[in-house]
Amino acid sequence: MSTAETDAQIINPDMPDVPPHAPSKINLKDYKKPSFDVETIDLDIKLFETYAQIDSVLKMVRQTTGDLVLFGEDLELLMVKMNGSQLGTEDYQQQAGKLTISDAPNEVTLEIQVRICPQTNTALEGFYMAGSGDDTMFVTQCEPEGFRKITFYPDRPDVLAIFTTRLEADKRYPTLLANGNLVEAGEVTDEPNRHYAIWHDPTNKPSYLFACVVADLDVLTDSYKTSEGRNVLLEIYAKSADIDKCDVGMQALKDAMKWDEVNYGRAYDLDRYMIVAVSQFNMGAMENKGLNIFNTACVLSSPETTTDARSFSVKAIIAHEYFHNWTGNRITCRDWFQLCLKEGFTVYRDQSFSADQQSSAVQRIDDVATLRAHQFSEDAGPLAHPVRPESFVEINNFYTTTVYEKGAEIVRMIANTLGQEDFRKGTDEYFRRYDGQAVTVEDFLSALSITDNKIEDFIDWYRQPGTPVVSGHQNYDSATQTLTITLSQQTRHVSGFDAPKPLPIPVATALFDKDSGNIIAERMLLLDQATQTFACEDVASEPVVSLLRDFSAPVQLNYDYQDEDLAFLLTHETNGFNRWQVTQMLVNRILLQGQGSKSSPDVYLQALAQTLPRLAADDAMLAARLLDIPSAQELASAINKNYDPELIKAQREALYQQVAEALKDQWAGLYEQLPMQSYEDSADARGTRALRNVVLDMALTANVNGAVEWAEQQYNNASCMTERFGALKAMVNHQVTNADEYLADFYERFQENDLVIDLWFSVQASADTVSTDVIQSLLEHQDFDWNTPNRVRSVISAFSSQPTVLWTQEGLEIYTGVIKKLDDANPVLASRLLQTLARWNTLVEPRRQMAHNKLLDLQKHAASKHVIESLESVLKA
Numbered sequence: 001m002s003t004a005e006t007d008a009q010i011i012n013p014d015m016p017d018v019p020p021h022a023p024s025k026i027n028l029k030d031y032k033k034p035s036f037d038v039e040t041i042d043l044d045i046k047l048f049e050t051y052a053q054i055d056s057v058l059k060m061v062r063q064t065t066g067d068l069v070l071f072g073e074d075l076e077l078l079m080v081k082m083n084g085s086q087l088g089t090e091d092y093q094q095q096a097g098k099l100t101i102s103d104a105p106n107e108v109t110l111e112i113q114v115r116i117c118p119q120t121n122t123a124l125e126g127f128y129m130a131g132s133g134d135d136t137m138f139v140t141q142c143e144p145e146g147f148r149k150i151t152f153y154p155d156r157p158d159v160l161a162i163f164t165t166r167l168e169a170d171k172r173y174p175t176l177l178a179n180g181n182l183v184e185a186g187e188v189t190d191e192p193n194r195h196y197a198i199w200h201d202p203t204n205k206p207s208y209l210f211a212c213v214v215a216d217l218d219v220l221t222d223s224y225k226t227s228e229g230r231n232v233l234l235e236i237y238a239k240s241a242d243i244d245k246c247d248v249g250m251q252a253l254k255d256a257m258k259w260d261e262v263n264y265g266r267a268y269d270l271d272r273y274m275i276v277a278v279s280q281f282n283m284g285a286m287e288n289k290g291l292n293i294f295n296t297a298c299v300l301s302s303p304e305t306t307t308d309a310r311s312f313s314v315k316a317i318i319a320h321e322y323f324h325n326w327t328g329n330r331i332t333c334r335d336w337f338q339l340c341l342k343e344g345f346t347v348y349r350d351q352s353f354s355a356d357q358q359s360s361a362v363q364r365i366d367d368v369a370t371l372r373a374h375q376f377s378e379d380a381g382p383l384a385h386p387v388r389p390e391s392f393v394e395i396n397n398f399y400t401t402t403v404y405e406k407g408a409e410i411v412r413m414i415a416n417t418l419g420q421e422d423f424r425k426g427t428d429e430y431f432r433r434y435d436g437q438a439v440t441v442e443d444f445l446s447a448l449s450i451t452d453n454k455i456e457d458f459i460d461w462y463r464q465p466g467t468p469v470v471s472g473h474q475n476y477d478s479a480t481q482t483l484t485i486t487l488s489q490q491t492r493h494v495s496g497f498d499a500p501k502p503l504p505i506p507v508a509t510a511l512f513d514k515d516s517g518n519i520i521a522e523r524m525l526l527l528d529q530a531t532q533t534f535a536c537e538d539v540a541s542e543p544v545v546s547l548l549r550d551f552s553a554p555v556q557l558n559y560d561y562q563d564e565d566l567a568f569l570l571t572h573e574t575n576g577f578n579r580w581q582v583t584q585m586l587v588n589r590i591l592l593q594g595q596g597s598k599s600s601p602d603v604y605l606q607a608l609a610q611t612l613p614r615l616a617a618d619d620a621m622l623a624a625r626l627l628d629i630p631s632a633q634e635l636a637s638a639i640n641k642n643y644d645p646e647l648i649k650a651q652r653e654a655l656y657q658q659v660a661e662a663l664k665d666q667w668a669g670l671y672e673q674l675p676m677q678s679y680e681d682s683a684d685a686r687g688t689r690a691l692r693n694v695v696l697d698m699a700l701t702a703n704v705n706g707a708v709e710w711a712e713q714q715y716n717n718a719s720c721m722t723e724r725f726g727a728l729k730a731m732v733n734h735q736v737t738n739a740d741e742y743l744a745d746f747y748e749r750f751q752e753n754d755l756v757i758d759l760w761f762s763v764q765a766s767a768d769t770v771s772t773d774v775i776q777s778l779l780e781h782q783d784f785d786w787n788t789p790n791r792v793r794s795v796i797s798a799f800s801s802q803p804t805v806l807w808t809q810e811g812l813e814i815y816t817g818v819i820k821k822l823d824d825a826n827p828v829l830a831s832r833l834l835q836t837l838a839r840w841n842t843l844v845e846p847r848r849q850m851a852h853n854k855l856l857d858l859q860k861h862a863a864s865k866h867v868i869e870s871l872e873s874v875l876k877a
């Protein structure tokens with residue numbers, strides 16, 4: 001087979017891309033049904049040394065009037081036939097990524113032949129090669145609009161079709177996978193080195209869920225019998241060196257399958273469920289029908305190489321992708337504006353699954369901490385957008401924490417408002433009504449409203465950007481024994497959107513008796529006007545009010561508390577989440593003094609000293625979380641003007657030091673109470689390891705005698721990565737004398753394992769003491785690889801967690817340099833990295849001006865529509 005094709009030849013000169021400097025906007029209000037449906041598509045994908053040839057046969061039927069439109073990008077069109085006749089260039093128009101046939105008959109069979117080049121596809125969208133040299137594999141990524149990089153097709157989520165896929169490749173790649181069931185496999189006639197496999201997917205699906213894999217992989221096999229009696233073959237494919245790290249994922253898959261049957265009555269519908277691990281992937285994982293493709297970081301797990309936190313998120317991501325089979329695949333989105341329909345609901349489902357696998361308080365703490373650090377910050381800055389956006393240039397820019405995490409919070413509010421039973425009735429109705437369809441957020445709310453039509457009011461949460469601020473105070477009248485709580489809500493007006501309206505905000509509330517410390521009343525207050533007063537009668541004496549329990553709505557709470565009230569709640573609140581929430585309020589009041597807060601650390605330190613010893617014994621994981629001080633980034637998200645990274649860092653470190661010293665006498669005892677034992681993957685064992693790492697870091701901060709030796713011993717005698725990495729991180733952050741030797745040892749031990757070497761990069765790049773010189777040398781390290789997003793993130797995203805270094809001339813030079821470098825090669829990654837710089841406008845001068853100049857300079861070089869759109873938003877700050 002010819003190997004002479006060049007890049008230039010595979011780009012069809014007749015089909016220019018949308019010019020990069022004039023990206024056009026797509027609006028939700030312009031949605032139109034497609035003129036043609038696709039009933040079946042037969043794909044034949046032949047992979048050769050330097051290119052792939054794709055032959056497709058599409059059976060299409062007219063739905064409405066209008067042109068027949070196919071999308072295609074970076075394709076070399078070799079042939080197109082309609083109903084058996086070859087079309088000439090005069091029979092269709094090719095422009096701006098579209099191939100349009102006017103006046104097509106009502107029933108059309110299209111035969112299309114194109115050529116693509118997966119070997120040079122660095123964008124990791126469409127069909128691409130991962131790896132290098134002798135160690136390569138080929139995978140697809142089609143969500144949201146990657147299928148159009150494989151062949152011409154009506155690549156939109158409301159076009160559902162039955163796919164049959166034939167794959168043909170050199171036998172060097174024995175693994176040939178596609179969606180559905182394997183129908184046939186064998187050798188190619190007259191080509192002894194080539195083989196093929198044919199797969200048929202019996203379910204109707206949109207093109208974004210298409211997947212195929214051509215590789216040389218080992219497989220871990222298992223099975224699951226569904227509640228409907230179907231025997232499902234479960235397979236996880238990975239490189240042979242990694243196959244021993246697939247058991248955690250397999251168990252999580254079976255747990256998730258069972259969980260969905262029990263909690264939502266949803267069983268799996270095919271005979272086979274496959275997961276494939278790939279080292280080069282832009283995101284975490286992808287829910288392609290029956291053939292999930294996973295970033296290795298999100299599926300591989302072993303005690304020796306994976307921290308507990310990572311391993312836990314492996315389970316959550318496996319569950320997330322599995323849950324998409326119903327929420328996303330069987331019921332899909334009508335258009336990409338409805339992305340939150342599948343993502344918000346699926347995140348809510350995976351969070352609920354994870355809450356059943358560990359302490360539900362800790363799960364809620366972690367979910368809320370992520371929301372506050374990332375989503376609140378997005379909502380407070382120039383990238384703020386509604387959970388369901390109304391327009392976009394590049395949909396890849398909207399895989400955001402607002403769509404995912406705030407989307408999940410809306411579903412949670414609805415679930416809590418309805419209560420378990422009615423929520424289940426609503427979701428049953430949703431699955432019954434819309435199975436096999438592509439639907440909208442309105443459809444979702446209408447199904448959930450069958451028991452309570454107020455649920456439809458939640459639509460405004462999907463339409464309105466910005467985090468509501470709920471403020472309030474209380475009044476107690478001892479004569480009438482009445483407590484009144486006044487609450488008001490305010491959402492900032494984000495430019496480009498309508499003036500904000502009051503939203504329905506469920507505020508979970510409890511009244512605590514000051515003397516006994518017991519709860520005397522519990523209520524869910526529904527704040528749905530600008531200001532409202534709620535009266536509680538028969539209250540014998542003024543209680544302490546606990547609000548927004550379990551974080552019942554994604555809002556910022558500004559209640560008129562005294563520090564003593566918060567200290568009281570820290571001791572008496574009945575669930576761990578609420579106790580954590582109270583400590584976070586106290587810490588924020590201490591650290592954000594300049595922003596109108598007013599607390600001294602004494603109350604907080606005293607409350608911690610009292611709570612910690614017992615909690616450490618009862619629930620070590622929760623004790624570890626109570627010692628959390630919000631990250632510099634989370635603190636920054638609450639500051640809208642004159643943000644001084646040095647000042648926040650200094651204040652944060654000072655408070656950390658104060659905690660470490662105030663409890664100095666406790667660290668040695670606690671560390672001893674938490675001995676290292678042989679590895680176990682239980683909630684208790686994970687809690688012990690988490691708290692031990694926090695205690696070690698505190699002890700090093702307070703200069704406790706012998707703490708350096710504890711760290712060294714923990715590193716040397718570690719039974720798992722959580723212990724070893726915890727010790728290494730503490731030694732690096734505290735710059736202990738031998739830290740470099742331990743870093744070298746870590747590298748030596750794990751140099752064959754890319755995911756562990758990612759940890760090695762990130763521990764250095766995110767160190768409290770990092771400098772731009774260190775970052776530069778990491779970027780020049782022999783193991784740094786621009787083509788592997790995990791490696792890029794292990795340095796660049798890690799480094800952005802240090803605002804004092806990021807927001808400097810040199811820091812920004814490096815950071816924007818990376819974006820420039822990736823803009824052309826991998827625009828999805830470049831644009832996501834850029835979004836981290838969104839809050840430049842809040843910086844104190846001269847940092848603000850400097851950041852502005854760097855962004856303007858970047859704008860001069862911006863090439864992809866992804867980066868152009870993000871920059872335009874970031875700069876409008």
Ligand code: 0A1
Binds near residue numbers: 286828
């Ligand atoms: N649907 C996936 C996320 C995903 C989105 C885009 C991708 O490539 C550009 C890959 C994955 C999920 O929610 O898990």
Ligand code: ZN
Binds near residue numbers: 320324342343346
């Ligand atoms: Zn998802």
